[in-house]
Each structure stands twice: as C-alpha cells, then as structure tokens.
Amino acid sequence: MNAKQAIRSVCVAGGGIVGLSAALAFTRALPKAKVTVAALPADPAALADRLPSTLPMVGRFHAAIGLDEMELVRSGAATHRLATRYVNWSAGGETWHHALGGAGADVGGVPFHKAWAKARAAGRAAPYDRHIAAAMLAKADKFVHPDNREDSPLGTYLYALRLDPDLYRARLQQACDAARIERLPTALAGVERRGDGGAAALLLDSGRRIEADLFLDCAGPSAPVRSVLGDDFEDWSAWHPADRFVLGEAAHEGPSPVDVVEARPEGWRWTAPLAARTMSGFAYASSVTGVPGAASLRGAAEPVSIRPGRRRSPWAANVLAIGDAAVAVDPLAGLNLHLAQSAILRALELLPGRDCHPLELAEYHRRTEWETQRARDFIALHYLRSGRTDGPFWAALAGRAVPDMLAVTLEQWERRGRLPFFEEESVDKDGWAAVLLGLGVVPHDVDPVADGIPLGRSAEAIARHAERLAALPARLPAYADYLERMRSAPAQPPRR
C-alpha cells in the first residue's frame, strides 16, 4: 500500500483563471478525489486572473491540464507572444525588446553577448536586439513557430501565449464542467478550523459547508482562506514602486505577438493586442501622483491596489495559496499568471499526502522562495536601472538600493558581463541579458576570455549575423495573416 494517504478532496477558493486552472490540474492528477470550486466574487486586484501574458512554460502547463493550444488559438482565446517592446524605457529613450530568444552563437568560443559588448564598446556593433532573431521578428510584429533545423535563426527562440482573460476563463469553465468539477458561485462566510490549525471546511453564504483534505486559496491578494491561518507577508514595495493599476482597453489595430510597455512621466502604460481586442493598462505610484490623466482608458474601472510582495509560507497545514494570494507583482514583466501556473506544477510535482507533511511543504517553500525572489529581482531591475529621471514616478526612484541577489547579478554583469547562477529562474540568461542591455546596463569590462579574440574578426562575425537577421522578417507573413491561416485551417486530428 502506498503509505501516503491520498488526498480525497480538494476545495478551491476562487473561480477565476487561477482557481479553475488549479481545479483542472488537481482533478487530472487525482482522478479519484472530489474537487469543488467555491467561485467567490472576483477580486479586481487578482491580477493573475485578469492579465493575459504568459511565459513559454505555458505549453507544459496546458499539457498538464489537458488544454489544446491549437484549439485555444483557433477559438481566439489565445494569440502568440514573442516579446515585450519597451518604449522610452531607458535614459536615451531608445526602443528595445525583451524577446523570448537568444542572440547569435558563440564567437570564437566566447558567449555572444560578451563578444558583442566588446565590439560595441569599440563602436563596432549595432544595438544588441538586432542580433536576436526573435527581437527582429518582434520589431516587425511578426511571428512564426520556431523550427528545429540546425543553424536556422528560427530555431533560436521559444514563444508563449497571450490569453484573452474572458475567453480563456470560459474555456476553463467548460473544461471544468466536462471534468464534472462542481462550481459554486457564492461568497465566503467563514473558514472552519481543525484542531491542528488547518482548515476543516469553507462556510459559504449559500449556507453550504465544504469539507476537504486540501484547500487551494486562489482568491486573490486578500487570501481569504490562507490568511485565516496567519500572516507572513514579505513586502517588496521598496523595489516595486507601482502600487496602482488601471486596466482597460485601447483601440484595436489587429493582433500582434508583441506586448508594449511605454514609460510615461507618471508611470507606465501597458498594451497587449489580443485576437479581436487590445487590452491596456496604466501603472503608477499612489504616493507620488493621483490618478494620471494618461490612465484614462476605455472601459476602465477604478484603479486596483497592488501590494507587491510574497507570502513567506504560501502553504500552511492543508491550505495552499496560489496566484496573487501567494505572490503579488505588477504586470511589467508579464509574470503574474506564469508564477501561478508554475506554483500549480510545483504543487503537483510535490503532491503531498493528506497530512501535508512539513517536510514536503518545506521543499515546496524552498523552491518557491528561489523562484519568487528572482522574479522580484527581474522586475526590480527594470525600475532601478531604467536610467530615466524625467517625471515624478521616475524621480522618486533615485537612490533606491537593489535587493542583495540582484546586486550580485548587477555587480558581475556591469563589471565583466557575467550572469551569476541562481536556482529556479523564471527568466533565462538570454532574457536577463536582453533587459540589461536594453536598459543600457552595458558591461564596462568584458570577460578576459573575450579579450582573446581579435576585435576585427569578432566584429565582422557579429555584423554578418545582424545582416542575416535583418533580412529575415521580410520573408515572413504578417502576423495577422499567419494567425488567420491557423484559425481557418481545417482542424488537425489531435496528436497521438
């Protein structure tokens, strides 16, 4: 007998994207368990439920919950995401891209970015993102699926999805219904505790009482279930200045694989074109300005509050907080839903028994801490090294210290173009390099290994690479056409 006593029932608090995703994931992992969703009234501050961006891990996540990516694309619930474009997000005001791909191959055994930094310092290389195939596609608002032919520039990137929150939630609901997951639209009246401090049952407004072995709190930053078991919040506001976010829409100019973030004096504006509409938002700091005029977006409601930070122990006894209930960040790097999906996969990988043994929780927390702290650092980097000073939002950032781990990254990068290793990074080294160089954080000295390659030779190789990529977008279809072709093609029989 499996000595681990199986979880017999799971109760999910929260009927948004995060809650429904978790319900599906746990149902597939534990087909014998009863999974119930208490679809509490949506909290507008639960950004992971409301924002469309994901990272490439979304492919693995959809496989785990049994959603077909092609079907999502065909229905208009998903478009492809290849990059974020940063406008005015640097001292010099250049536009740059954080694309989901790497630059060229090593130059004479030296990592490309180091060889580039050396050539750039000598004035002999174009801006960094012209050497990244994915960024060149992004500049032209193009996307095609990566191939795996050796030496093909189209094999150097990954892609993610942008999920239309309304359509995607509807699709998740449908999948939950098909899996016979009970969904109860209701408000929460209380949490009944067990003798050991865990949760025994959720008490609902409807008068129902839902008992479960495991509770997943996917109900947004207030974490109405997890917080009953105590609070242990770690505040990141010193490094994440945006504490208000207005979410609405912008004029739709057709689909694009690129999210756009534009720095404005009072904060920044975010725009994500979906299949048939374009979402937009504005982030600012309430301690610096009131609601900026630039934040008046079509269809926008009141600004929501963001309290940046994380819960140190998202998992307490038999209650696991996921999504904004566990970690809250602004949408700048598109990590909101990604961190929730990653937490769900991690919880499945470490799926404990009914007793939620402290050892298993400790391993969950060890990995979670690494992941969330590096996500924190990645977002903080955008603010604390933007180089921008004009505008009250940016002026207020002057002199702010960076988190310790980020300091190690910056020190090693600025001095020698090296990215130190940390466990459980959400963003790979290509991503860190793209953002650092986009921000204008250029290594002032490169690796001594890079010094061994004659400048002329490496500069030539780098220039040839850029030329080759420059010619690439012209021979690819416009994204709208590419998407349309996928959507109108006859359905493929499901693979396998």
Next chain:
Amino acid sequence: MSGERSKTRVVVLGGGTAGWMTAASLVRLLPHAAEVHLVESAEIGIVGVGEATLPHLRTFVETLGLNEAEFMRATHATFKLGIDFRDFGAVGTSYIHPFGSFGVERAGVAFHHYWRRLAETRADEDLFEYSLCNVMAAQSRFAPPSSDTNSMLSTYSYAYQFDATLFAPYLRDYSLARGARRTEGRVVEVEQDPESGDVQALRMESGERIEGDLFVDCSGFISLLLGKTLGEEWEDWSHWLPCDRAVAMPSESPPGPIEPYTRATAMTAGWRWRIPLQHRVGNGYVYSSSHISDDDAAQALVAAVKGKPMADPRLLRFRAGRRRRSWSKNVVAVGLASGFLEPLESTSIYLAQGAITQLVELFPAGGRIEEADRREFNRMVDLEYDRIRDFLILHYHATTRSDSSFWDHVRTMSVPDSLQEKIELWRRSGRVARYSQGLFLEPSWIAVYVGQGILPDGWDERADLPDEAALARSMAALRDRIADAVRQMPNHGDFIQRRNAAIAP
C-alpha cells in the same frame, strides 16, 4: 582599456594533477590575459590517487582541444560508466551507481514512482534493470552515448579511469608547449605584503624569487599558501566522514574483460577501491585510523586484492573538510589545498576542475582582484562542497551494517540537518530535493537510496493511475529494449581497441 592592460602574472604552486590542470586551462583559455609560472618540487610526491573521474572531465578534455583517443593512450585510460558499490547497505548487497537515468518519465511523473508502485506487489522488480547505463556496465559493454535526445542511447554519460601519475605529466607537456614556465625546486619562504597581507613572491631554495599577482595554491594537503601562510580557517567534517587514511597498491590486470566501472567494496573500517586501467588495476583501502591500525589495513588490502601486486602498499593521510574560503586575498586554492572529500564518488578531480572553471570565469584581468569576484567564487565552491558532502555521508549512513565499530558509528551518527531532511523527504514519498546546479542530480540520489535499501514508504499518487497489468507490460517492454540495445554494443575492451585508444601491448 582592456586591450592595453598587462597580463596577470599567475604563479601556480604545485605540480600535481590540480596544478597542471590549472596551468593547462589558463594557457589554453587565457593566453592573452595570463602569464603562467608553475613551481613544483620533485622531492614532493603527488598524491595522484584520483584514478577514477566523473563525466565532467570530458568537458575538460574537449575544452583543452585534446584528442580523446590520444589522451586515453597517454594516460592508459579506460571508460567508466559508474561505480559498483558492494556491501554498503548490507553485507552481500550490491548496486551500480550509473552515470545515467532510470526508465522513462510518464505523464510528468518520474519513472521511479511507477517502479515503486509495482515493487509493492512484485518483489522481483529491480529498478536498476531500467537503467541502460547500469546494464551496459554490468555486462562490461560500452558504446558512446547518442546526441539525439529522443534516443534511449542519450540517457547516459561516461567518464574515464586513468593513471593520474601519467595525467599530470601529459598536461605538463601540453602547458609548456603553450608558453607556461616551470621552475623546479623547494619553496623556502613566502613573502607577503606587510600591509595587505597579499602574497608577493615565493623565495626558492636556489635563491630565485618568483613574483606574481595571483597565486594558485595547488600544494595539496599542506595548503602552503592558503592554509599555512594566510591561516584560512579549516572546517572539519571528520565527525561525518571519519575515514582519514588510505593505503594504495596497484596490481596486475586479470585476464578477461576490462570492467567499465570502478568498484567500491565496504570493508571493516572503511571501503576499498578497485579501478581497472588498461595496463593494471588500482587498489586502495580508505579507512578510519580510529577503527583500524595501518598495518591491519595494509594486510586487509593485500589479502583482498586479486592479481599480483605491482608495488608495496603506500600510505596516504588526509582529513575530511575544507578551508572556509577557497579564495582569500590573492590566493586561490585548487584541489586538496582547498579541501578534501574522500574518493568514494571520485570527486577530487571534479572539485579541482570546478574551481578552475570558476577561476577562468572570474579571472582578474590586469592583475586587479575584486572582492566581489572572490565572494562569487567562494559562493560557487560552497554550493559544490556542501552538496557533495551530504551525498557522500549518505553512503555510510544508509546502512544496516552492525558488524564493526566503524559501521556502528556511521550508522548511528547524527548527520547534517540538510541531509536528514533529504532522506526523510525521500522516505516519505520518493521525492528528491531538487537542485539544477550541483554535481549529483536526481538519478544519483535515487541510485544510492534504492541501492542501499532506503525505499520510499509512498509514491506519487499519479503513478497509481495506469492499469497495473498494462504498466507491468510496458515496463517489461522497456527492459527488453534495454537488453536489446546492450546486446548490440561491443565489449568495453574491444571498443577501446576500435577507438584506437589502446596502449601498445
């Protein structure tokens, strides 16, 4: 600017394996940034027990641009697919820790959970039969892994077993041909800057004074620069890893196939290695001097070795632990001068290689050393040492042996909390504490846990989903596929010949 800066003068102290590996790497990778001067003394022997290596050494061989066959001929090397541990968990048991994975993941759940589920009702289910690498090793067959990640033949790696006393001279020739300088003689004084404490120069018995910007201490256990001169504190781990001596003795190769693996056999007060090279077999008994006398250990080794001895037993002394920092001031210790973990998992050369890799990455160009680089170097070294330490302790602690005071001690000793937690996490439900960087990853931990009799009480519930008969059938099919693949591989000895890696008879 970078183009104009002068070369960093690097003085490497010690001409053993670590010293010449350092010199060879620097002349190869940083010829424009480093001026390498190695100081060695013919009077001081090299330890050179590290005859068995880990797969990472292949990267080293490739980085230096060596021809593998030539390198193998020069060092009389054989291929290594793992380590055969005998009598560790209990007398009479054995398992191979293979350089490869177990089975195939299914629906996102690691293979060993499915195996564990079936083993509950099928006592003959043997996890190791699902490791291609293990089956190859057990049959003394060898073929290089495939680079096609979809192929089962890509699920393993390999290392070498070689004569370390030939490796250092081989790298010496390599380094000298590429511009390294070498001075032979005894160091009589280490000159330090009175203010900063930095090492300025080594004064030789001949009167020569060798100056440097950076000193790499490869002086072995004596740790002349880092330990003796700078007084870097020693962190002692002998309470967890009590073996502090070894007696080594080579013997003639027996007739028959050459095993592509190292053997570690548990002994009364430690364990015995057996490393088959092309021309001989290396043997040694690693023991705790509190539990057996030197004479008794030597006798036990001689009695256990099959094949004609080729030399008298030679004694080596060491202790487990490390210097708190491997890089202090302008001294970087590489190899035994930085710390020592006994050779149970062949980690010595790996640790030296890891330190060299970091040194190259963090090399102080222009002779200017930054505190941030020292910190980063030490952070990476810490990561390696702590994780390897726990893995080694597990080999001793995971036992039911009570047949000697040594095994009683290691079975009942308290282990580091970090290890205790890993063991309990595994025991509950077969989870391995995960790291993405570190020497021994999930399959290695699984091999030692299962091989030494620590079975998880539970498993991932998702492993209960497939129908039992269908699961058993698909697992049997996997065993057959492995057996088929191995049957088509050449014998290890034949492959060495075919590769043109064999020494002249």
